Amino acid sequence: MHTVAFLQNKIKNALDLLKFERKPAELYLPIQFALSQGGKRIRPLLTLMACDMFDGDIEKSLNPAIGLEIFHNFTLLHDDIMDQSPIRRGRETVYKKWNANIALLSGDTMFAIAFEYLIKTDPDYLSDILQVFNQTAIEVCEGQQYDMNFETATVVSITDYMEMIRLKTAVLIAACLKIGALIARTSPANIDNIHLFGLNLGIAFQLQDDVLDVFSDENKFGKRTGNDIATNKKTYLYLKALELANKEQLRDLHQYFTVSGLDENDKINKVTEIYNQLGIKEVAENEMKIYYKKAISCLEAIDVEKARKQNFIDFADSLMQRES
Amino acid sequence: MHTVAFLQNKIKNALDLLKFERKPAELYLPIQFALSQGGKRIRPLLTLMACDMFDGDIEKSLNPAIGLEIFHNFTLLHDDIMDQSPIRRGRETVYKKWNANIALLSGDTMFAIAFEYLIKTDPDYLSDILQVFNQTAIEVCEGQQYDMNFETATVVSITDYMEMIRLKTAVLIAACLKIGALIARTSPANIDNIHLFGLNLGIAFQLQDDVLDVFSDENKFGKRTGNDIATNKKTYLYLKALELANKEQLRDLHQYFTVSGLDENDKINKVTEIYNQLGIKEVAENEMKIYYKKAISCLEAIDVEKARKQNFIDFADSLMQRES
Numbered sequence: 001m002h003t004v005a006f007l008q009n010k011i012k013n014a015l016d017l018l019k020f021e022r023k024p025a026e027l028y029l030p031i032q033f034a035l036s037q038g039g040k041r042i043r044p045l046l047t048l049m050a051c052d053m054f055d056g057d058i059e060k061s062l063n064p065a066i067g068l069e070i071f072h073n074f075t076l077l078h079d080d081i082m083d084q085s086p087i088r089r090g091r092e093t094v095y096k097k098w099n100a101n102i103a104l105l106s107g108d109t110m111f112a113i114a115f116e117y118l119i120k121t122d123p124d125y126l127s128d129i130l131q132v133f134n135q136t137a138i139e140v141c142e143g144q145q146y147d148m149n150f151e152t153a154t155v156v157s158i159t160d161y162m163e164m165i166r167l168k169t170a171v172l173i174a175a176c177l178k179i180g181a182l183i184a185r186t187s188p189a190n191i192d193n194i195h196l197f198g199l200n201l202g203i204a205f206q207l208q209d210d211v212l213d214v215f216s217d218e219n220k221f222g223k224r225t226g227n228d229i230a231t232n233k234k235t236y237l238y239l240k241a242l243e244l245a246n247k248e249q250l251r252d253l254h255q256y257f258t259v260s261g262l263d264e265n266d267k268i269n270k271v272t273e274i275y276n277q278l279g280i281k282e283v284a285e286n287e288m289k290i291y292y293k294k295a296i297s298c299l300e301a302i303d304v305e306k307a308r309k310q311n312f313i314d315f316a317d318s319l320m321q322r323e324s
Numbered sequence: 325m326h327t328v329a330f331l332q333n334k335i336k337n338a339l340d341l342l343k344f345e346r347k348p349a350e351l352y353l354p355i356q357f358a359l360s361q362g363g364k365r366i367r368p369l370l371t372l373m374a375c376d377m378f379d380g381d382i383e384k385s386l387n388p389a390i391g392l393e394i395f396h397n398f399t400l401l402h403d404d405i406m407d408q409s410p411i412r413r414g415r416e417t418v419y420k421k422w423n424a425n426i427a428l429l430s431g432d433t434m435f436a437i438a439f440e441y442l443i444k445t446d447p448d449y450l451s452d453i454l455q456v457f458n459q460t461a462i463e464v465c466e467g468q469q470y471d472m473n474f475e476t477a478t479v480v481s482i483t484d485y486m487e488m489i490r491l492k493t494a495v496l497i498a499a500c501l502k503i504g505a506l507i508a509r510t511s512p513a514n515i516d517n518i519h520l521f522g523l524n525l526g527i528a529f530q531l532q533d534d535v536l537d538v539f540s541d542e543n544k545f546g547k548r549t550g551n552d553i554a555t556n557k558k559t560y561l562y563l564k565a566l567e568l569a570n571k572e573q574l575r576d577l578h579q580y581f582t583v584s585g586l587d588e589n590d591k592i593n594k595v596t597e598i599y600n601q602l603g604i605k606e607v608a609e610n611e612m613k614i615y616y617k618k619a620i621s622c623l624e625a626i627d628v629e630k631a632r633k634q635n636f637i638d639f640a641d642s643l644m645q646r647e648s
Contacts, residue, residue, distance in 0.1 A: 024466060081428060111435055112465065138440070142351060
């Protein structure tokens, strides 16, 4: 077993070594830029951690892990075009720094490079990990499409929303773990359980994102709170508030989320006030805890000695207690 | 050995069977639309023909061939966004019929689906065909980036242009053949030769496209001639004309390709007149024939009985004699 810090360091070194010196520079500079913007590098870490828990050779999981991180960053590049986002991780997006065409084509290239790294491993399980990866890539696209649909949909149910975050966020988390487990050649039952652990943890993670966006301490959050409210995002908090609101609150919520030209800070304060009146933070946190507990019970069901699970228990706890 | 018509029919049936009934419909309807727009289906045909020439099991090459066709159509979807093209194959593009975001995300999904089909084959050569495919996908993106760079570049050499068409068009033609040959498990020398046949034929094919765009019979061409001139595209014809022009012709060419607001038909006629004065059609056709002959000599070097090559000889001839 390795420490998380050791695995993180392996990923950092591998990412630092990536060099995109091919031509044309117009294509590769944005890729280099996108991949050097940091981020938590959670996905490749999960691949290495899963491989390590099942006593697999982490060296064999490193290239696929890097491929998964490149894939994740490809999706961010394209999401930023679709959402016209100027800022990510405190810096300009490729879309803003260059333009939409560059972000589009550099993104496509990153998708191909992600595959290149994914297949740099033993041919024995190549077919298995590619099937997981392909299926996941398709589902992530489906999740993003649902997310876009929700922007203009008049009615979005909480069931719809949960399905969207499952596809957009959780399946990739789960796939990273499953691929690490496949490389370690553990049992089918263990592979299923680590996959379900990831799905549930991913959903909990996204629900917490929704809570943090409104209720975090701005100094610790690192960016302005209330952005989801400002941009009329139909998050779990908003959809749950619609469900629980009285007539007056419902009218106000509807108005704040549809009328344009309102003072942004005022809107954020007023909507947050309604959320507070309805106890939305607690409702969301309870929902999050349900998924967190499901995740932990899947982890418990995995057939390896308890000590080998400690990294994942610590990791899940740190995710749940994060403030940004 | 099978007839080309038999192989074409196999591809048509396989493409007709593709059903994209997953949700959300906003994502999958454009994919269904894009793949049902026809086109020559040259790429999957080449995969089957190569597999067949080397006496491989064409059933095993069918899924990868379909994957290659889906990949090709993915690149068209994204190219149409970048070029803001409203029309392709006589019908609205996905970009125009829906919007840029839909074309972007449906395209990404098609790329993932292409991989899904590509890996539906024997695991024995999976790693080999994926390496060819990844490398090719990256090169096609590079080619598209060069093409975009050329739009604003003041100087483009013929060497630059040939490299662009090699990447944007020829490498995929070559990869389709190579993948068919890999599936048939022929010798490394044969694989190299069929690959080089494809590269050279692909370049000849693109040069002919440039010629047809200006000099074809509009009734047989199926669309307006002179579009490359109207849109200031720096084709082989234009770059060669710059090389051969006298001072006056150079000034005129430069003016027609940089000043906006000119009468389009007048511009097309005047530029075509300069091309005629300089004998550009013949120069381009000679260049095309050089690549065609290189292609044929690579085909001749392939170590299979001559009768098995006949399909490719007929195919190459028909490409060279096409009028659209």
